[in-house]
Amino acid sequence: MTVPTKPFAAGPLRQVSQKQTEAGWILTFTEVFPHSCPQVWEALTRIDELAGWAPYVPDRDLDSPGPARLTMNGDAEGTAYDGEVLVLERPWRLHHRFGDDLLRWTLFEQAGGTRLVLHHTITDGDMRFMVTAGWHICLVVLDRLLAGAAIGPIVGEDALAYGFEDLRSAYQARLTEGP
């Protein structure tokens, strides 16, 4: 395990909900950024920006429909997933596949910035607490990047040095607690 060297604080648990459907589990994340929709859009679609915060780096900007190969960010072996941009409405809506999963990004203009909603459909329900902890860390890193204080991606096993296990068990407790 790496030693944490980045100025990263996980902060409170993020706003997340889950829904079980025929297609799998849908995790929904809602974040507000004090930046314009086009600024957030660039961070979701451009290779060089995604490399700074996202769990994957595409082989092309995600700015047009069609296939894209998504390599796991920071993975020494270059493990990659097939992806495909399915829906693209700049700068509001981006839907793309990520391996077996589906990511649907939507941006909304609101007073003082942008509300980002991410629906992540996963086929393996066992993965949902891990996926939630992973997005938590990535979205905090994205916030730093947008604020002009980029700290570089915290992905894969590096995330273990930044509180990944605590986040995973906290989200597991939150998402499995009774009604």
Added chain:
Amino acid sequence: MTTDVFAAIVEPRRRQILDHLRAGPASVNELVTALRMPQPAVSKHLKVLRDGGLVASRVAAQQRIYSLNHQPLESVDAWLNPYRQLWERSFDALAAHLDRTHPPTGEEPK
């Protein structure tokens, strides 16, 4: 990235996953618990093993279950075969050498 079987098994933790799946199919959570490996590592290695054809997966009750597919390991076995013959020849040569220098007991030197 095309993963050949050798690239898939070069990582010690991937071999641990294969060893565990030899006993039967398992979910990610079961592997995480049994192997005391962090979940991001397990899911990444399972992806490489799937790409290499060494592991198959099916979705059951919205959970992915992974199972061993040992057939690609035959190419490892085939690659090893000439080396195995080399060892056997070395052992044969050693046996012959020992027979000469230390004749088998039962034939007491006169």
